[in-house]
Amino acid sequence: MTSQDATGDGAADAPAGGNARAAELLAAVRAVESGERSADSFFTDRLRPPARRAPRAPGGPGPVAAAGAGDGEPAPVTVPDAVRAVLARGGAPEALGEQVVAALGEQADEVLAADPWQLLAVPAVRTEQADSFARALLGDTCGPGDERRARALVVRMLERAAARGHTVLEPATLGRALAQHAVPEPDEAVRATVDDGTVLVFEEALDSLDVTDRAAADASEADATGGEGGEGGEGGEEERPVRLLVGLERHALAEESLADALARLAGTVLAGDADAWEAVAAAAPTPSAAELVRATAGHGVVTHSGGEAARAEPAFLAASAGTLGLRAFAVAHGENGRERLARLLPDDGGVAAGTVAGLLTGREGPPRDADGLWELDLLVVCDAAQLGTEEAAALAESLPDGARLVLSGDPHELGPAGPGQVFHDVPAARCCPQVVSRTPDPGPLGELVSGVGAGELLQVEAPDREVVIVPVRDAGEAVHRTVQLVADSVPRAIGVPAGETQVIVPGHDGAAGTRVLNAALKERLNPGPGRFGGFDPGDRVLYSPAPGRGATGTVAAGDDDGLRIELPGRTVAVRPDRVTATVRHGWAVTAHQAAGARWPAVVAVLPGDATDALTREWVYTAFGRAARHLSVVHGAEHALAEAVAGRTAPERTTRLRRLLAQAVAAVRGGTG
Incomplete structure (x- = not known):
C-alpha cells in the first residue's frame, strides 16, 4: 500500500502550485479513475522521507503549536481601510472585517478583489452570500461555473469535513457536493482543484484495507461509477484496486x-x-498497571485504554518514572481532566499534571532544548481519545529520540472535535503494544456505562439513587424538570450542590437545547440583566478559545475591558470583542463539549426532538461524565435503547493508520 500523492512523491514535498506537478496529478487522477492505466504506473512506493520537525516559531526555539491548541487570547486584529472599502463595495457588512483579515491577512483587499469567493474562508459566510459579494465586485463576468468559485467551495467543503473529523474525502463525495451548489461538470471541477494545487490527491491500495474499510470503499466506488467495475490490465494481469482521496495540505x-x-x-x-x-x-x-509498565519498558509508543478507574494506571506509571531514571510529565485533555489526574499523582512534586494546550503553548511542562524538543523521557497523555491529528503531531514531534509516549484514553467516547481519530488509528495500525485495562469502573454507574459501551442498555440496581430516570412528555416539561433537578432535587436528595452538577444535551438548538436550558438555569440560579455582553458575575460559563478546547468556569467580574473568568487553577481575561466568539453559558453543554471531563452529578437531557443525534458514543460519553449521580431526563422513548444497541458514530475518513504502518515498516526494515 502507498499513501502518497499521485506522482509517487510524499505529499508534504509538493509545491503549492507547480504546473508540471499539477499536470501529472491530473493525469494520474484521470487515468486511474478511467481504468486506462494501472495505478502502479503512477503510484510507486518510495523510501519514507526523513522525519520532519514542526516549523519553528519566529523568534522562538520551539515548534509551532498545533492550530487551535493554544488557549490564550489572540492579539486584537486591525482592519485596514482598504479591506473595509472592498467589503463595502461588495455589500458585505463591515463587522466581517476582523474575521476576513484573520483568515486572509492584511492584504485581504487584494485577495478579495482578485477572487471574491475567498470570502468563504470566513466560516460564518454562506455560499449565497459569497455569490452575491462576487456579483457586486465582478458584475456579469462571473457565474456558478467560475473556477474560482469551485476552488473556494472545495476548500470550504474540506474544512467543514475536517470539523466533522475527516482529514480527506473521496473525489466523488466532493463532486456530489459541488453539484448541489450548481457547479457545472462538478467532477471536472474537483480535478481542476488538483490541477492548480489547491488540494492534494492520494491513493490507497484497497488490498491493504481491512474488511470494514474495503466495504466502505466498494460502496463509494460503486456510487461514483454507477456500479461498473474497471477493466483489467493488458495481458490479463490483475490491476491493484485503489481508491483516490483528496485533502488539504494542512x-x-x-x-x-x-x-x-x-x-x-x-x-x-x-x-x-x-x-x-x-x-x-x-x-x-x-x-493492568503492571502490564502497562512492562509494555512501556521496551517500546517507544504504547496505547492504554480503559474507563475512569483505569486512569490510575498511567498515573502510576508517570509517578514511578523517577525510580526508573526518567524525566516524566502527564497531561490531560482539559482543566477538569488535569485536576483529576493531579489527584492520582503524589504530592512530592516529582511529576506534575498539565493540559495538552498548556504543554503545547509552554504555559505548563518542561523546558525545551536548543532544538526545540522537550527535556523529557516519558510523556503520558490521558484522554487521548480527544486528541486531534494536529495536536498529536505537535506532541510527538516535540519529543526527543529515545523518549516514550503513552496514549491513554477511553475508545468508547466521542472522538475529538477536530480532524482525525488518532486514538482509533494508532491501535488499528497494529504497530505498538496495546494495553486494555481490566480495571472496571465501580458501582451502578460503572455497570451502566460499561453496558452502554458493549451495546446494551442495562437496568441497574441503584440503592443510593446513583441512577435516576425522569420520564417527560415534551421539551417544555424536560426544561422544567431539568431546572428542578439541578436547583433542588439533586442538592437535597444526593447532596451535590448546583455548582457541581452538569447538564448535558445533544445540541444547542431546539426547545430543550443548551440555549434554552442555559437561559432557564440562569434565571433560576443567577438571575441578572447580562450587563457584560450577556453575562453577569456568578454566571457559570464555558470558555472555548479554540474549537475543541473548552473549560467551565465562573464569571468573576466584567467591565469595559471585558470579562474575567475563574477557571480551575487560573484566571483568564476575555476582551469584549472576543466574548461572543469564546464564551457561552455553561450550566448546560453538549456531550462533545463535556468529553474528557467529569462532575459529581450529571443531568443528561434526551428530548424527543433530538433523537437523531443519539449514538452509542454520545450516550456513553454523556452518562460517563457522572462520578456519583446520573439523572436522565428521558423523552426519547425507544430511540435511546436503539442508539445504544446499534447506532454508532459515522466512521471518519483518515490516512493515519496506513501512513503509520508504512512508516514503522520502513524503520524496522532499515529504510527510514
Missing part, C-alpha cells in the same frame, strides 16, 4: 508528520534497566 502534513514522529519514537527507544522496570511492575496496584 491536514495531510499533520498526518504524515505524526506518522513519521511515532515511527521515530518507536524505532529509537532503548530498553533500559530490566530489573528496575520489573521492580516497578511488581509494585503496580493492578495487573
Whole structure:
C-alpha cells in the first residue's frame, strides 16, 4: 500500500502550485479513475522521507503549536481601510472585517478583489452570500461555473469535513457536493482543484484495507461509477484496486508528520534497566498497571485504554518514572481532566499534571532544548481519545529520540472535535503494544456505562439513587424538570450542590437545547440583566478559545475591558470583542463539549426532538461524565435503547493508520 500523492512523491514535498506537478496529478487522477492505466504506473512506493520537525516559531526555539491548541487570547486584529472599502463595495457588512483579515491577512483587499469567493474562508459566510459579494465586485463576468468559485467551495467543503473529523474525502463525495451548489461538470471541477494545487490527491491500495474499510470503499466506488467495475490490465494481469482521496495540505502534513514522529519514537527507544522496570511492575496496584509498565519498558509508543478507574494506571506509571531514571510529565485533555489526574499523582512534586494546550503553548511542562524538543523521557497523555491529528503531531514531534509516549484514553467516547481519530488509528495500525485495562469502573454507574459501551442498555440496581430516570412528555416539561433537578432535587436528595452538577444535551438548538436550558438555569440560579455582553458575575460559563478546547468556569467580574473568568487553577481575561466568539453559558453543554471531563452529578437531557443525534458514543460519553449521580431526563422513548444497541458514530475518513504502518515498516526494515 502507498499513501502518497499521485506522482509517487510524499505529499508534504509538493509545491503549492507547480504546473508540471499539477499536470501529472491530473493525469494520474484521470487515468486511474478511467481504468486506462494501472495505478502502479503512477503510484510507486518510495523510501519514507526523513522525519520532519514542526516549523519553528519566529523568534522562538520551539515548534509551532498545533492550530487551535493554544488557549490564550489572540492579539486584537486591525482592519485596514482598504479591506473595509472592498467589503463595502461588495455589500458585505463591515463587522466581517476582523474575521476576513484573520483568515486572509492584511492584504485581504487584494485577495478579495482578485477572487471574491475567498470570502468563504470566513466560516460564518454562506455560499449565497459569497455569490452575491462576487456579483457586486465582478458584475456579469462571473457565474456558478467560475473556477474560482469551485476552488473556494472545495476548500470550504474540506474544512467543514475536517470539523466533522475527516482529514480527506473521496473525489466523488466532493463532486456530489459541488453539484448541489450548481457547479457545472462538478467532477471536472474537483480535478481542476488538483490541477492548480489547491488540494492534494492520494491513493490507497484497497488490498491493504481491512474488511470494514474495503466495504466502505466498494460502496463509494460503486456510487461514483454507477456500479461498473474497471477493466483489467493488458495481458490479463490483475490491476491493484485503489481508491483516490483528496485533502488539504494542512491536514495531510499533520498526518504524515505524526506518522513519521511515532515511527521515530518507536524505532529509537532503548530498553533500559530490566530489573528496575520489573521492580516497578511488581509494585503496580493492578495487573493492568503492571502490564502497562512492562509494555512501556521496551517500546517507544504504547496505547492504554480503559474507563475512569483505569486512569490510575498511567498515573502510576508517570509517578514511578523517577525510580526508573526518567524525566516524566502527564497531561490531560482539559482543566477538569488535569485536576483529576493531579489527584492520582503524589504530592512530592516529582511529576506534575498539565493540559495538552498548556504543554503545547509552554504555559505548563518542561523546558525545551536548543532544538526545540522537550527535556523529557516519558510523556503520558490521558484522554487521548480527544486528541486531534494536529495536536498529536505537535506532541510527538516535540519529543526527543529515545523518549516514550503513552496514549491513554477511553475508545468508547466521542472522538475529538477536530480532524482525525488518532486514538482509533494508532491501535488499528497494529504497530505498538496495546494495553486494555481490566480495571472496571465501580458501582451502578460503572455497570451502566460499561453496558452502554458493549451495546446494551442495562437496568441497574441503584440503592443510593446513583441512577435516576425522569420520564417527560415534551421539551417544555424536560426544561422544567431539568431546572428542578439541578436547583433542588439533586442538592437535597444526593447532596451535590448546583455548582457541581452538569447538564448535558445533544445540541444547542431546539426547545430543550443548551440555549434554552442555559437561559432557564440562569434565571433560576443567577438571575441578572447580562450587563457584560450577556453575562453577569456568578454566571457559570464555558470558555472555548479554540474549537475543541473548552473549560467551565465562573464569571468573576466584567467591565469595559471585558470579562474575567475563574477557571480551575487560573484566571483568564476575555476582551469584549472576543466574548461572543469564546464564551457561552455553561450550566448546560453538549456531550462533545463535556468529553474528557467529569462532575459529581450529571443531568443528561434526551428530548424527543433530538433523537437523531443519539449514538452509542454520545450516550456513553454523556452518562460517563457522572462520578456519583446520573439523572436522565428521558423523552426519547425507544430511540435511546436503539442508539445504544446499534447506532454508532459515522466512521471518519483518515490516512493515519496506513501512513503509520508504512512508516514503522520502513524503520524496522532499515529504510527510514
